[in-house]
Amino acid sequence: MSVNGTAKLILGYGTCGIAAGATEVKKALEKEIATGKYDVELDIAGCMGFCFREPIVEITEPGKKSIIYGDVTAKRVPELLETHFIKGEVIDDWVVMKEDDPAFGEGDFLENQNRIVLRNCGNINPEVIDEYIGMGGYEAARKALTTMTPEDVIDEVLESGLRGRGGAGFPTGTKWGFARKAPGDVKYLICNADEGDPGAFMDRSVLEGDPHSVVEGMIIAGYAIGARNGYIYCRAEYPLAIKRLEIAINACHEKGFLGKEIFDTDWEFDIKIKKGAGAFVCGEETAMIASIEGKRGMPKPRPPFPANEGLWGKPTNINNVETLASIAWIVKNGGKKYVETGTDGSKGTKVFCLAGKVRRSGLAEVSMGTTLRQVIFDVGGGVLDGKEFKAVQMGGPSGGCLPEELLDTIVDYDAINATGAIMGSGGMIVADSSTCMVDLARYFLSFTQEESCGKCIPCRLGTKRMLEILERICEGEGEPEDLVKLEELAADIKAASLCALGGTAPNPVLTTLKYFRKEYEDHILNKKCPAGVCPALITLEIDPEICTGCGACVRVCPTDAISGEKKEPHKIDVEICIKCKMCFSRCPTGAIKAV
Amino acid sequence: MSEEERKGERRYADVSDLGPLTEIIEKYRGEAGALIPILQDTQDAYGYLEEGIVRTLAGYAGYQLSQVLGVATFYTQFRLNPIGEHLIRVCHGTACHVAGAQLITQEISNQLGIEDGETTEDEKFTMESVMCVGACSLSPIMIVDEDTHGKLKPTNIRKILKGYTDNKGGGKK
Numbered sequence: 001m002s003v004n005g006t007a008k009l010i011l012g013y014g015t016c017g018i019a020a021g022a023t024e025v026k027k028a029l030e031k032e033i034a035t036g037k038y039d040v041e042l043d044i045a046g047c048m049g050f051c052f053r054e055p056i057v058e059i060t061e062p063g064k065k066s067i068i069y070g071d072v073t074a075k076r077v078p079e080l081l082e083t084h085f086i087k088g089e090v091i092d093d094w095v096v097m098k099e100d101d102p103a104f105g106e107g108d109f110l111e112n113q114n115r116i117v118l119r120n121c122g123n124i125n126p127e128v129i130d131e132y133i134g135m136g137g138y139e140a141a142r143k144a145l146t147t148m149t150p151e152d153v154i155d156e157v158l159e160s161g162l163r164g165r166g167g168a169g170f171p172t173g174t175k176w177g178f179a180r181k182a183p184g185d186v187k188y189l190i191c192n193a194d195e196g197d198p199g200a201f202m203d204r205s206v207l208e209g210d211p212h213s214v215v216e217g218m219i220i221a222g223y224a225i226g227a228r229n230g231y232i233y234c235r236a237e238y239p240l241a242i243k244r245l246e247i248a249i250n251a252c253h254e255k256g257f258l259g260k261e262i263f264d265t266d267w268e269f270d271i272k273i274k275k276g277a278g279a280f281v282c283g284e285e286t287a288m289i290a291s292i293e294g295k296r297g298m299p300k301p302r303p304p305f306p307a308n309e310g311l312w313g314k315p316t317n318i319n320n321v322e323t324l325a326s327i328a329w330i331v332k333n334g335g336k337k338y339v340e341t342g343t344d345g346s347k348g349t350k351v352f353c354l355a356g357k358v359r360r361s362g363l364a365e366v367s368m369g370t371t372l373r374q375v376i377f378d379v380g381g382g383v384l385d386g387k388e389f390k391a392v393q394m395g396g397p398s399g400g401c402l403p404e405e406l407l408d409t410i411v412d413y414d415a416i417n418a419t420g421a422i423m424g425s426g427g428m429i430v431a432d433s434s435t436c437m438v439d440l441a442r443y444f445l446s447f448t449q450e451e452s453c454g455k456c457i458p459c460r461l462g463t464k465r466m467l468e469i470l471e472r473i474c475e476g477e478g479e480p481e482d483l484v485k486l487e488e489l490a491a492d493i494k495a496a497s498l499c500a501l502g503g504t505a506p507n508p509v510l511t512t513l514k515y516f517r518k519e520y521e522d523h524i525l526n527k528k529c530p531a532g533v534c535p536a537l538i539t540l541e542i543d544p545e546i547c548t549g550c551g552a553c554v555r556v557c558p559t560d561a562i563s564g565e566k567k568e569p570h571k572i573d574v575e576i577c578i579k580c581k582m583c584f585s586r587c588p589t590g591a592i593k594a595v
Numbered sequence: 596m597s598e599e600e601r602k603g604e605r606r607y608a609d610v611s612d613l614g615p616l617t618e619i620i621e622k623y624r625g626e627a628g629a630l631i632p633i634l635q636d637t638q639d640a641y642g643y644l645e646e647g648i649v650r651t652l653a654g655y656a657g658y659q660l661s662q663v664l665g666v667a668t669f670y671t672q673f674r675l676n677p678i679g680e681h682l683i684r685v686c687h688g689t690a691c692h693v694a695g696a697q698l699i700t701q702e703i704s705n706q707l708g709i710e711d712g713e714t715t716e717d718e719k720f721t722m723e724s725v726m727c728v729g730a731c732s733l734s735p736i737m738i739v740d741e742d743t744h745g746k747l748k749p750t751n752i753r754k755i756l757k758g759y760t761d762n763k764g765g766g767k768k
Contacts, residue, residue: 019743051732199689236635237728277670279629280726290759294628296669306655312627346681355731362732365723393689429689443692447726453669556750558705579703581698585748 007040007085009033012056012122014047014208016201017239020054021073028074029057040085046209048122049113050106051362052098058122059084065100075220109360112378114341114367116349117325120271121209121363126244129251131214138257140328141219145263148331153224154180157327159335161347166192166283167398167424168316168500169346169413175317179225180305182315189216189227190286190311190318193234193241196280197396200427202351204319205363207234207241210325211248215271217324219257220331225317230271235290236278245273280397280451284499285310285318287453298453299499305393320425322351342368346412356382356429357387366411373407376430387432390453391516396426397444397451398504400511401437422504436533438523442470444508448501459502462493466509475527476536478524483513515539532594535579539595544569546591553592607642613641616648620656627644630658630666634673642676678721680712683758686736688727695749700724701739702749706756718761 009029013022024478029042050056053070057080060066068088069080076094083089090098098105115121124131132138145154160175162293177189191214195203207214218230234242249271252258260268274292281287289311291297310316326348330338339347346368355361359381366375376382376392383389391401400421402409409415416423431440449463466489469482491507497503513520522528529537542553542562547569554562554570561577564570572583572592584592607617619636623629633656638644643656653660667673683703687696700711703722707715714721730736733745744755 015728016730016732019728019736019745021732051730054732195729196726198687198692198727199731201727201731204729232693237725275632275635276672277635280668291631292628294630294666296665353731355734356693361690427689429693431693435693440693443689515651580701580749581695582702582749585695585698586750 002548007038007059007061009040009042010045010058010060011042012046012048012050012054012058013044013288014205015238016047016051016205017054017056018083018240020398022055024074025055025057025072025077028077029081037573038081040081043125044120044127045124046126046206047363049118049205049363050096050360052360053106056096062456064258065098068097069094070096079592082347102590106360106381109362109364109379109381114349114376115365115367116329116338116341117206117213117322117351118209118363118365119329120213121205121402124210126209126211127247129212129248132210134264136332137212137328138216138255140330140332141216141223141257141295142263144331145223145265145267146218150180150224150226153220153331156331156335157224158312160330160338161335161342162321162323162326162330163339163346163413163434165322165326165350165425166420167395169423171320172323175319176221176224176306178305179315179317179526182308186229186314187227188311188314188316189218189222189225189230190287190288190292191230191324192233192283192320193232193238194276194283194288194426195235195238196283196451197398197425197427199353199355199393199429200396200425201353202426204235204241205353206237206325206351207238208244211241211244212252213325213328214321215245215248215258217319217327218271219262219269220327221317221319221324223267227317228268228270230269231274231292231311232271233263233274233276233282233292236275242438244272244276249273256463279453280447281453281499281501284501287499289316296453297458298455299501322426333491343410343412343415347416348427350411350423350427354428354430356393356428357432357435358382358385358428359384367413370411371408372402372411375411376407376427380428380430383430383432384551387434389430390433390435391431391437393421393429393431393440393508394427395422395504395507396427397448398422398507399424399427400507401431401440401515402511403436403515406515420507420514422507434531434533436472436474436529437512437519438470438529439531439533441509441512442467442474445470445505448505449545451507452501456498456502458493458496459498459505462489462497463502463505465489466493466506472510473520473523474529474534474536476523476527476534478520480524482524483517483520487513538579539574540572540577540579540581540584541593541595542570542572543591543593546589548589548591550588552586552588556582556586558582597617609639610641610645610648613651615653616652620652623656630656630663631670634667636664638673643677645677646675649675652753676714677718679718681720681740683720683722683756684725684728684738686726686728686730686734686738687724688729688731688734690731690734691727691736696735697748698749699737699752701754702752706753732754 055072058068162172163169282291286300287297306316348537351365364379445467449467452459454460549567561573653663
């Protein structure tokens with residue numbers, strides 16, 4: 001958006017941008033602008049989704065289509081501004097996207113998306129409420145509170161078919177209905193922002209990029225279920241998200257959107273932020289409630305369900321960030337409009353975090369019904385460095401790994417469940433031939449085992465036993481009957497665990513066993529790790545055809561296992577080599593191979 | 596650097612000074628379910644949850660010691676031991692794992708002679724593994740104090756760490 005004839009520089013200033021160096025870029029931009037050479041305004045925005053090209057600067061000029069530059073460094077800033085504004089030229093090599101030419105650069109990254117939840121992410125300054133209002137923000141909350149009954153709101157959400165985006169996919173309107181109907185005057189609403197899945201950062205991006213969309217969703221949800229108090233339970237590891245939420249909540253108080261008599265009605269609603277303290281299990285509803293009450297975050301058997309007996313024993317409704325961020329759009333545009341997008345069983349859109357061996361790692365929102373292939377190849381740009389696709393891991397530690405043959409599966413709760421993976425919260429990690437599927441399963445099990453709260457035996461001990469077996473297989477000490485044992489344990493843990501943490505923990509193992517069984521067999525029967533990952537099963541070798549004898553590997557080898565004459569092919573003494581792979585990452589010609 | 600200077604730099608209160616603790620407890624007095632925020636603020640004030648502080652906290656705020664320790668040991672955020680001058684957090688999220696985070700941890704361990712969760716003898720560095728920090732596009736990642744170092748290779752580690760020992764805090768170029 002350009003304002004009043006002044007050009008605007010919008011710097012992507014989310015955690016991903018800052019991690020890539022946006023703070024230095026901001027200083028450099030401020031310094032250049034302070035020279036007075038340029039008539040431009042600098043503003044910040046949340047993550048635009050192009051995490052793979054951060055830091056990102058978008059330039060908008062009056063009467064012109066915007067241009068997004070990527071890989072901006074502090075050093076490049078003077079040249080960028082001078083070339084763009086004074087010479088009036090575009091540095092094509094640095095361009096990520098041109099608004100008027102979607103075919104250029106990475107334009108198809110956005111072309112293939114459908115942004116409802118991310119409607120404002122990257123477009124507005126998340127710390128300025130008026131920018132959100134300028135995009136039509138808080139119209140939905142006003143509409144709901146002043147023209148609709150709580151039942152009307154619930155009906156609208158029911159009509160939209162929205163299902164909980166935290167992973168389980170329970171219909172949101174139905175859930176609200178339970179809390180609405182639960183007897184009692186005091187009720188609570190909780191926003192689950194305890195995004196614990198490794199490889200998932202969409203909730204963080206939404207909170208950092210568009211916190212008001214979540215706050216507005218909460219105002220509407222509170223009104224619908226009859227809760228006057230809301231909590232946002234956010235990971236303490238997300239300090240920027242917490243800061244922007246605090247700014248948003250304060251601004252809402254000033255505008256009369258939170259507090260007493262909001263939107264000039266007699267309804268009251270307020271939000272408190274609760275910082276998580278680092279426990280994955282707190283993403284589970286009853287564990288989260290225990291944590292807000294100041295206790296160890298351990299789940300409780302259900303029933304009673306939180307809708308009847310939740311926080312402090314009162315009816316409580318918990319929704320995920322992405323779910324709540326969809327609400328204002330639905331109330332404003334109508335449930336009917338929302339169902340136009342999606343499949344029979346899954347309406348609307350889903351946000352995914354593309355990461356791992358994918359060319360464009362970042363944040364993407366696609367319509368339900370899009371195939372995984374489209375998400376990974378059309379949006380994500382395919383596998384990094386043109387390598388061969390091996391698997392996509394969906395749904396984090398509760399999810400599964402899907403092979404190439406299943407890439408035409410559509411993004412739909414039921415279709416993905418049928419494969420053995422889950423939609424989950426939206427992490428999508430792409431694996432190529434250098435990823436060992438047994439090691440990946442072991443990794444997830446070690447995560448869930450570590451995060452098991454210990455309350456129920458199937459999860460506490462079952463995951464431990466499964467992990468031990470997987471570790472044994474990776475160590476080269478696996479036995480053929482281990483695979484049967486893993487499957488038996490998995491079935492028992494799934495059936496008998498108290499909560500979804502244990503109930504889904506075996507999924508990464510079960511899906512890799514189902515789709516990549518050969519790789520387990522290679523580890524167990526042939527004592528080989530085909531991906532070259534598991535140290536006990538690999539030997540590092542130098543290809544004499546490729547080695548130039550530069551000696552770089554010799555200098556980094558901690559055990560002096562490499563020797564050779566200068567400019568002659570070198571050799572690794574396998575007896576001394578500890579397979580730390582230091583040489584591997586140092587070799588400039590890729591001559592070192594794990595076999 | 597003397598102990599005093601080190602503490603001054605990190606702005607942590609000395610455990611013999613109960614002022615910050617009393618303030619924190621008063622701030623939350625009367626608020627239900629405040630144990631976790633009390634512990635979070637206490638750790639922010641003192642750098643870690645020292646035993647004497649935890650005992651005093653339990654007494655002042657009206658909790659059983661077992662209840663306080665139960666919570667403090669359940670959540671990974673809480674530390675019962677002091678950390679070094681520089682905190683290295685190595686991300687072990689899925690994207691970082693796939694990109695070789697284990698090799699990064701191993702190399703830091705080789706360089707500093709400490710395992711995950713330990714502090715070097717000179718109290719310069721503490722290394723911790725953390726789950727996803729959400730900057731997956733830069734994997735593998737480590738965060739030293741406030742600086743994020745992305746797209747790491749085991750061979751870069753020595754140089755990065757050297758930056759922190761040479762001039763305090765100036766490890767990032």
